[in-house]
Amino acid sequence: xxxxxxxxxxxxxxxxxxxxxxxxxxxxxxxxxxxxxxxxxxxxxxxxxxxxxxxxxxxxxxxxxxxxxxxxxxxxxxxxxxxxxxxxxxxxxxxxxxxxxxxxxxxxxxxxxxxxxxxxxxxxxxxxxxxxxxxxxxxxxxxxxxxxxxxxxxxxxxxxxxxxxxxxxxxxxxxxxxxxxxxxxxxxxxxxxxxxxxxxxxxxxxxxxxxxxxxxxxxxxxxxxxxxxxxxxxxxxxxxxxxxxxxxxxxxxxxxxxxxxxxxxxxxxxxxxxxxxxxxxxxxxxxxxxxxxxxxxxxxxxxxxxxxxxxxxxxxxxxxxxxxxxxxxxxxxxxxxxxxxxxxxxxxxxxxxxxxxxxxxxxxxxxxxxxxxxxxxxxxxxxxxxxxxxxxxxxxxxxxxxxxxxxxxxxxxxxxxxxxxxxxxxxxxxxxxxxxxxxxxxxxxxxxxxxxxxxxxxxxxxxxxxxxxxxxxxxxxxxxxxxxxxxxxxxxxxxxxxxxxxxxxxxxxxxxxxxxxxxxxxxxxxxxxxxxxxxxxxxxxxxxxxxxxxxxxxxxxxxxxxxxxxxxxxxxxxxxxxxxxxxxxxxxxxxxxxxxxxxxxxxxxxxxxx
Amino acid sequence: xxxxxxxxxxxxxxxxxxxxxxxxxxxxxxxxxxxxxxxxxxxxxxxxxxxxxxxxxxxxxxxxxxxxxxxxxxxxxxxxxxxxxxxxxxxxxxxxxxxxxxxx
Numbered sequence: 001x002x003x004x005x006x007x008x009x010x011x012x013x014x015x016x017x018x019x020x021x022x023x024x025x026x027x028x029x030x031x032x033x034x035x036x037x038x039x040x041x042x043x044x045x046x047x048x049x050x051x052x053x054x055x056x057x058x059x060x061x062x063x064x065x066x067x068x069x070x071x072x073x074x075x076x077x078x079x080x081x082x083x084x085x086x087x088x089x090x091x092x093x094x095x096x097x098x099x100x101x102x103x104x105x106x107x108x109x110x111x112x113x114x115x116x117x118x119x120x121x122x123x124x125x126x127x128x129x130x131x132x133x134x135x136x137x138x139x140x141x142x143x144x145x146x147x148x149x150x151x152x153x154x155x156x157x158x159x160x161x162x163x164x165x166x167x168x169x170x171x172x173x174x175x176x177x178x179x180x181x182x183x184x185x186x187x188x189x190x191x192x193x194x195x196x197x198x199x200x201x202x203x204x205x206x207x208x209x210x211x212x213x214x215x216x217x218x219x220x221x222x223x224x225x226x227x228x229x230x231x232x233x234x235x236x237x238x239x240x241x242x243x244x245x246x247x248x249x250x251x252x253x254x255x256x257x258x259x260x261x262x263x264x265x266x267x268x269x270x271x272x273x274x275x276x277x278x279x280x281x282x283x284x285x286x287x288x289x290x291x292x293x294x295x296x297x298x299x300x301x302x303x304x305x306x307x308x309x310x311x312x313x314x315x316x317x318x319x320x321x322x323x324x325x326x327x328x329x330x331x332x333x334x335x336x337x338x339x340x341x342x343x344x345x346x347x348x349x350x351x352x353x354x355x356x357x358x359x360x361x362x363x364x365x366x367x368x369x370x371x372x373x374x375x376x377x378x379x380x381x382x383x384x385x386x387x388x389x390x391x392x393x394x395x396x397x398x399x400x401x402x403x404x405x406x407x408x409x410x411x412x413x414x415x416x417x418x419x420x421x422x423x424x425x426x427x428x429x430x431x432x433x434x435x436x437x438x439x440x441x442x443x444x445x446x447x448x449x450x451x452x453x454x455x456x457x458x459x460x461x462x463x464x465x466x467x468x469x470x471x472x473x474x475x476x477x478x479x480x481x482x483x484x485x486x487x488x489x490x491x492x493x494x495x496x497x498x499x500x501x502x503x504x505x506x507x508x509x510x511x512x513x514x515x516x517x518x519x520x521x522x523x524x525x526x527x528x529x530x531x532x533x534x535x536x537x538x539x540x541x542x543x544x545x546x547x548x549x550x551x552x553x554x555x556x557x558x559x560x561x562x563x564x565x566x567x568x569x570x571x572x573x574x575x576x577x578x579x580x581x582x583x584x585x586x587x588x589x590x591x592x593x594x595x596x597x598x599x600x601x602x603x604x605x606x607x608x609x610x
Numbered sequence: 611x612x613x614x615x616x617x618x619x620x621x622x623x624x625x626x627x628x629x630x631x632x633x634x635x636x637x638x639x640x641x642x643x644x645x646x647x648x649x650x651x652x653x654x655x656x657x658x659x660x661x662x663x664x665x666x667x668x669x670x671x672x673x674x675x676x677x678x679x680x681x682x683x684x685x686x687x688x689x690x691x692x693x694x695x696x697x698x699x700x701x702x703x704x705x706x707x708x709x710x711x712x713x714x
Contacts, residue, residue: 357668
């Protein structure tokens with residue numbers, strides 16, 4: 001590129017927020033406000049800010065505690081106190097949460113959600129209040145609210161289409177980051193006193209209902225920088241994601257329909273059946289059906305029973321179950337469908353659409369006598385970077401917020417990720433702003449920059465090799481095989497062996513076909529694949545070590561929840577190029593960890609609600 | 611079902627000017643233009659350049675816009691058209707950076 005530096009461009013800032021979704025944007029705004037002109041804030045986002053990532057794919061729900069909602073004038077159920085909410089999150093997390101983080105979550109939710117609502121309203125978006133103290137909206141509306149927040153805080157530097165690949169350290173603190181401009185292929189050196197990773201989670205499976213960005217970038221960055229990540233064995237699924245009609249595969253409309261149709265008058269809910277037509281209303285014990293209908297346990301309960309049918313050979317051809325409308329009155333169904341479409345037009349302007357897709361095809365299927373085939377779509381990863389309640393990591397100047405972090409939701413999330421991202425974004429933004437005031441001048445070692453640039457450009461420099469696209473597919477198939485909803489020793493070991501093969505034979509040989517750095521999708525894929533492979537290695541290792549069932553980690557060979565031996569979080573650290581594990585007791589503040597064991601994950605749910 | 615798609619290619623490292631390449635894809639009857647491009651990338655030619663590094667997937671960001679049979683369309687929400695001839699080009703050949711990707 002005609003210069004002597006390993007990088008092509010340089011951006012100097014004080015606080016660098018990485019990520020264009022709720023965590024990154026909230027962090028930037030909160031840092032900017034606290035700095036009040038005495039420092040610079042930059043957002044570096046992989047895609048368009050507020051129009052990319054998982055924030056905008058959310059269904060979406062946000063909540064606060066009932067008492068705060070009441071003081072704000074909503075017709076809230078004030079018995080839903082912060083204490084009740086705290087208790088709910090910790091028990092839903094099977095006691096693996098860092099309770100300091102949960103305390104901060106329930107304390108700070110109300111003002112943060114109120115601010116988001118206000119931005120949203122000023123942007124012309126609609127938020128529908130739902131008791132006890134929540135709001136239903138669209139992810140698109142949340143993205144739009146965040147952009148409104150940015151508009152009201154001019155002065156934050158925004159750099160889009162930049163993939164941050166690594167952070168830089170010096171003298172025991174974070175001093176910046178390296179990134180790639182996706183369009184030009186230029187390598188950018190970011191000099192920053194503080195970096196906040198709001199980069200989202202990791203999605204390793206082939207069946208997707210998420211944005212394309214979920215490649216575990218922040219988690220990879222943290223591991224390579226010598227920081228711990230945890231809870232990597234706990235993925236989260238939305239039950240009811242569309243498998244057929246095939247052109248809508250991955251759409252969450254079917255799941256939304258099934259949930260909403262239970263409560264909206266005039267809508268006809270489907271009956272869920274396995275591949276043989278047996279009703280889940282007869283398979284799932286009645287108390288659990290009730291709990292699923294009225295609490296955040298819904299995803300775990302449905303996933304548990306649906307997956308048992310599939311894994312025992314009673315699933316649908318596509319590996320799922322059916323939402324069946326056999327014997328419904330088609331006119332009634334049609335009227336109810338129109339009602340839903342009308343409601344959706346509050347958020348999606350084009351009629352008969354949901355999240356940009358024409359949904360009339362779903363109606364046509366039912367009218368034509370066909371059921372919807374649906375499955376478990378992986379939507380969120382509980383695992384991520386280890387942080388404290390301020391989003392701080394053990395490296396001064398480095399923070400993580402939102403899905404990229406771990407510790408709030410433990411082994412299962414039955415609560416709001418959209419609240420997690422804005423609470424943690426705000427906390428880390430403010431802490432980063434306070435920190436940069438004290439942080440002295442930066443020193444960046446050229447050798448370190450060269451090392452990172454060499455790591456990321458070798459796929460272009462290498463003349464021939466393995467296509468990163470094919471490696472991605474292999475990783476996905478490995479995850480599908482051994483990291484799915486029901487695990488066992490044999491499947492996990494097989495997946496680990498496959499991953500070792502990919503690590504040994506494919507990763508070191510990845511090369512792009514095109515040698516131009518200009519908009520090179522294979523280059524981006526190679527970087528994503530490195531991060532995903534690290535995330536999977538951690539996930540498999542933890543799934544193998546955790547010889548019990550807890551949350552969304554369910555082992556057919558160890559179905560009990562073992563609170564005597566496994567009430568621990570599994571941490572991962574890269575040491576000398578090897579991923580090492582350690583067991584850490586979750587930090588408790590208000591609820592003591594339980595003892596003994598429970599027969600199954602479902603029994604734990606029943607015991608919580610006795 | 612099998613569909614034939616003709617795509618504009620340009621890589622500044624090897625091409626002096628643009629050219630067209632034809633691909634045969636196997637897809638569902640109402641796959642989107644984005645589905646077709648993904649099919650080619652993952653199954654036939656991973657050097658294909660098209661917007662994909664940060665997809666909203668729902669017609670919100672409009673970054674994946676391409677020209678389909680002469681009409682500018684948002685790839686992720688536009689169904690692949692019926693018929694024998696499908697030509698996919700960048701929205702502006704003057705501003706093309708790589709294959710179907712144009713300068714921001």
